[in-house]
Every structure is written in structure tokens, then in C-alpha cells.
Amino acid sequence: MSHLSQTRALWAALAGVPLLFAAIAALQMKIDAGTRAYMEENEELLLRSGSAVRKMSLGYDSLLADLYWTRAVQYYGSRAGFANAKFGLLWPLLDIATTLDPKLIVAYRFGAIFLSEPSPAGAGRPDLAVELVKRGIAENPDDWNLNGDLGFLYYWWMRDYPNSAAAYLQGSKNPKAPSWLKIMAARVAEKGGSLDTSRMIWSEIYQSTQDKKIRDRAMEMLRGLKAREDETELDELAQAYKIRFGHFPDSTKAMLDAGMLRAIPVDPAGYPYVFGPDGKSSLVPISPVVIPPDLKAPPEVSK
């Protein structure tokens, strides 16, 4: 080949290769756009059995466990927060990850959060979360954190206070466990579902976690619990106001004017509470505070 031909071939390659790559990328985008809905609808795991994946891993099971855990995080992250999101593959992914590496504590702990949070924040399956954490405890009996997580799952999502107290008590038997587990066991057994107990649980979660997302979630819950406590007190005061004046107060300012309050109470976000015609206080609609569910009411579990 002559020098001129070589130069031409080089220029053709320099111009042609990027162009061809661009064309391929554009085509792939078109294929993706056409198949995305189909793929999401039919997303499936090739192997659902953790034992089968383990056999096929040729000894590299812990690396595969990391990959499956990462896939579970991605799967959850791509759906959480979206209305009507389905989490059908979350449990199989967590099941495979923890079968491949039974000591992958993070998969039990965060996996339980992903499973237990109600839709759209999670799969709304606290029953599966309990199963996952129980499996984690069986594989890692020295990790008291898992007992704490199990106690929390029973307490918060299942409202099963005897089992919650038992889980905290079991964890407290671990020599490395902090003393609050034992206190929690007694507290839950005595006052399951009370605001004080809920506040204590979330305070411990807030103080013990290193993860920012969990800390933020715990803070959000603590703010919600504070608002619920305020509302309960305001409702009682509204009843007293009615006895005195024959009608419910229309605002907290009316109660302040009547000398029943020393200042206008505000929610943890700084917004004043409002009253309905029935004398029940509530948050203003623009308040970002979210009041957690009433733990005295029966739980809602989606199947």
C-alpha cells in the first residue's frame, strides 16, 4: 500500500470510527426507548435460588454476593419514591445476596428497611423483613444490632410488642450489646405503642447509626412524634377551652388570648398548629413534618 493510500485509510478511520460509534449509540437509544416498558414489565431474575447461584459461583460467592447486594440497592433506588412502584425482585435479590454471603450484615440491615417501608418508599413487606433479619441473626448470633433491628421491625411495622420486647431482650444478652437494649425490652413490654417508647427507639436509632439517610429518617420520625405529642396536648386544651367558653377554639391564638397558652406553639418545622371545627388540632398543609402512624391502631401489611 502506498503512503498516500495509508494516509487516506488513516483519515477514513479517524472520521469513520467515531461516526459509526455515534450511529451505534443512537440506534441503541432507539432500541432502549422501544423496549424499556417491555423490559420493566418483564424484568426477571434468571436464577432465583441463592443455593444454585452459589454452586455456579465456582468459589467466588462473596464477590457475587457484593454484586447481588449492589443490584438490590440499585433496584430499590430506581423504584423507591415512585407511585405504583413494584418491588417484586427485591426479596429474591436480598435472598441470593445473603445466601451467597451469610455474613453480609449490611444486606440484612438495609434490606430490612427496603422491605419494611410502606409503598412508595419501600416494598411494604415487614413480614419478609422480619424473615430476613431472623436469618441474619441465625447466621450472625454475635451481632446484637440485628436483634435491635428485629425488635424495631416488630415494634414499628408489625406492632407486635411481645415479640419486639423478646427480640430486644435476646439482643441484650450479648455481652457486647449496649445497656439500652435491656431498657428497651422492659419499656416495650410495659408500654408498647406509647409515644415515649417510640421516641426512645428513634432516639437510639438516631444516635447509634453512622448512615446519613437513616439519621435523617430518624430525625424526621422524631419531629413527627413531637408534633403528635403537641397535637395530643392541644386537643386536651381545646376540650378544656370548650368547657370554659362553650365552643372549640378556632386558633391557637384564641387559646393564648384566653391565657391557656404562654406562647403560640409551633410544629418542629416552625409552623403554627391549626384547629378544625371538631376541636382537633393538626399541622398546616404546607408543613413538611410527617406524623408517623398511630401505633395503637392495627398495622397495614401489603401482600
Next chain:
Amino acid sequence: MNATVGPVAINTFREAVRDRVLYNLVLFALLMIGAAILVGEISIGIERLVIINLGLSAISIFGLVMAIFIGVGLVYKEIEKRTLYSLLAKPIRRWQFLVGKFAGLLLTLGVNTIFMTLGLAAALVYVGGHFVRSDASILVAIYFILLEFALVTALAMFFSCFSSPMLSTLFTLGIYITGVFADDIHGIGEFTKNPAVLAITRTLYYLVPNFHNFNAIDTVAHGGAIPFSLVWQNTLYAALYIALLLVAGSAVFSGRNLK
């Protein structure tokens, strides 16, 4: 013996370097850098775990591929290129040639593994900021991987003494996979309760090299310690098996008609 085995080993190592075998280190480095940077972004709570799992698995996979694909060609290539004839005309026995080749490839794998270990250590420091006491166990896991390489190299060379590279690769891979599943094979026999099946699976269990013995990645990734008894037992197991394969390979190779 050293005067004959040593130069063969050194030349095998030089040849591997000339063949750019150590270029796989670039891929390993990219893998470690990518994992160290990306994992924190796409996963939760497993940055350090992934670096250890990925690093050790990559060391193992890269080394095994090298051990098999280079190992099966070591003897065959010398025969094909007819360089073996000029070599055997010198005062060197065939078994010395074989042992030299084995040692040379092991040296290559050892150097490769040392560089990969340094890469793994650098990635660990990057994600964790410092080493912890339990990281010493990682070195034991790497030692076990090296024993595995030695065993696979001996297997590949044994088969290459009497068959083509393609068949030797298949045989070595077959034995390796059987060895990884050794525990399961044993379990099948126990499960069936059939005396004949039990006898076959038990024989197979003790016959094939049990590669499951050398897998300590899971343990060290979670900061677990490896008992010293396992270290010397694995060392002895590998040494005995390698001796067996090299003796058998030398016998076959010595009796082979090279005309």
C-alpha cells in the same frame, strides 16, 4: 540440579515477560481504581468488602487463566518450535526441564501476584484510610491463592506432557471445576445412601485436588482469622499433590518419543 533447573526457570520467566503476560496488571489496576471510586456511589456499606472480594477474586481469576493457558503451552511450544531438541542436547534431564518450566511459570505468577497485592493494598488504603489488624489475614488468603496456582500449573503441565494444548486446557479446567465442587461430590454420595455411589464419590473426593481448601476469600473479607493449622496443612497438601503431578508428568515426558 540448581544449575540446570534455575536457568530454565529464569528463561521461562523472561519469555513470559517478553510475551507481555504482565500486561494483565494494567487491567487489574483499572479494576481496582474503578471499584474504589465507583462502589461507594452505587452500593451501600460494602466499599471495603468489595475491594477485598474483588481484589482477591481478580488475583485468583487472572492467575488461574495464566496458569492454565501458559501452563498447557510450556512443553508443547518447545516441541513445536523444536527448541526442545537443542536444549535436551545439553546436560539436562527431561524432568529437570519440566521442573524448571514449572518453577519459571510459578515465578511469573508470583511476581504478578506481588504487584496485584500492592494494588489491592493501595485500594484498601484509598477506601479505608488505613490498614486494620485483620488485614494480615488477606496475605494468608493470597498465599492460599498462590498454592492454588502452583497446583493448577502442575496439572496443566502434566496434561501438556502427553496431549495437545486444547485438550490439556479442557482436562485442566475439568479437573479444576471438579476440585472446586469436591465437597458437593462428597455430599451427593452421602445423600444417596447408595454404597456404590458413595464409594465412587468418596474415591473421586480424595482423588481430585480439593480446591475448596484454598478458598479463604469469604473468611478474610469479613475480618476473620485463618488458623495456622490450615496454613501448614494446605501447604503440605499442595506440595504433595504437585510432587505427584511432576513425578507422573516427568515419567510420561521421559518416556515420550520426541522424534
